Amino acid sequence: MVTKDYNYRVDGKDFALRRCKKCGLAWLERPPKSLGKYYREGVYWIHSPAKNPSGAKGAPIRIARLLVPAQNLWLGLLPSGKAVKILDVGCGDGTLMETMLEKNPLADVTGIEMRGHAADSAKKKGLRVIVGDFFEVEGELPSSGYDFIFMNHVFEHLRHPGLALGKFRRLLKKGGKAIIIVPNVNGMSCWVFGKYSECYDAPRHLFDFSTASLHALASKEGFTCKTSTFSASSVLASMANRFGVSRRDYCSWSGAHSPSWLAAVFLLAWLSLVPGWLGFGDQILAVLEK
Numbered sequence: 001m002v003t004k005d006y007n008y009r010v011d012g013k014d015f016a017l018r019r020c021k022k023c024g025l026a027w028l029e030r031p032p033k034s035l036g037k038y039y040r041e042g043v044y045w046i047h048s049p050a051k052n053p054s055g056a057k058g059a060p061i062r063i064a065r066l067l068v069p070a071q072n073l074w075l076g077l078l079p080s081g082k083a084v085k086i087l088d089v090g091c092g093d094g095t096l097m098e099t100m101l102e103k104n105p106l107a108d109v110t111g112i113e114m115r116g117h118a119a120d121s122a123k124k125k126g127l128r129v130i131v132g133d134f135f136e137v138e139g140e141l142p143s144s145g146y147d148f149i150f151m152n153h154v155f156e157h158l159r160h161p162g163l164a165l166g167k168f169r170r171l172l173k174k175g176g177k178a179i180i181i182v183p184n185v186n187g188m189s190c191w192v193f194g195k196y197s198e199c200y201d202a203p204r205h206l207f208d209f210s211t212a213s214l215h216a217l218a219s220k221e222g223f224t225c226k227t228s229t230f231s232a233s234s235v236l237a238s239m240a241n242r243f244g245v246s247r248r249d250y251c252s253w254s255g256a257h258s259p260s261w262l263a264a265v266f267l268l269a270w271l272s273l274v275p276g277w278l279g280f281g282d283q284i285l286a287v288l289e290k
Helices: 059-067 069-075 095-103 116-124 134-140 161-171 188-196 211-220 234-242 247-254 259-271 273-277
Strands: 015-019 026-028 085-089 108-113 128-131 146-152 172-183 224-230 283-289
Touching: 069 095, 085 095, 095 108, 095 146, 108 116, 108 134, 116 128, 134 161, 146 161, 161 172, 161 211, 188 234, 211 224, 211 283, 224 273
Parallel strands: 085 108, 085 146, 108 128, 146 172
Antiparallel strands: 015 026, 172 283, 224 283
């Protein structure tokens, strides 16, 4: 399949995706030698509050975190009232770290973030953040030092996902869990919208996973793995891609966080659980246990 950068339209280049017929794993055939321009300011706008059209703060966002059921899937895996150590790899501006601490103030949470402006934003919130590439800084972290490792829509960006899981095994305590969220290549938006699906996000996504490919990779690296699927906004975003609506316009329209918009988000979030229950949600939640 040939696709383009439909999500952010940095350029009009074609990108070829290959796919394993056995396990469903998809990968970018010839990734650009330098991906820097595809992560420029404004791409993944949630990590850049100054450029974020939906940068509302305070109670509405805290309420949204609690009411959107997709988030509760992973949040429910974290214990409350217990001193646990959590590593958030690719923590961005620290929004999810804040969510973890809201649920469990006793948790010891550390983030790793490569991009400076997002890491700076997280640090301004008083969060502990290590700036750098995971593969370069993980050697400084303690072996068997963490109860949980969290990776939200980062795993698909890695050049060596299997190597990352090997590092996770070193970092996790016995019985510790890696919680990984990735797009689902067998999800509804990929089926319906094909190359326009938000889930492919070429060329930033170097790999795109199915539940079968995640199970195979986890087993190879010595983990037990449980997966479930859910959906978020991928169908709407993919529809925007298909009809030529730019991400900037889409986010600006959705960014006001008016009561009507929040109500629509909550309704769509709960409705989106249906394809997830049927096994073809647009996102995969994988829980890997050491």
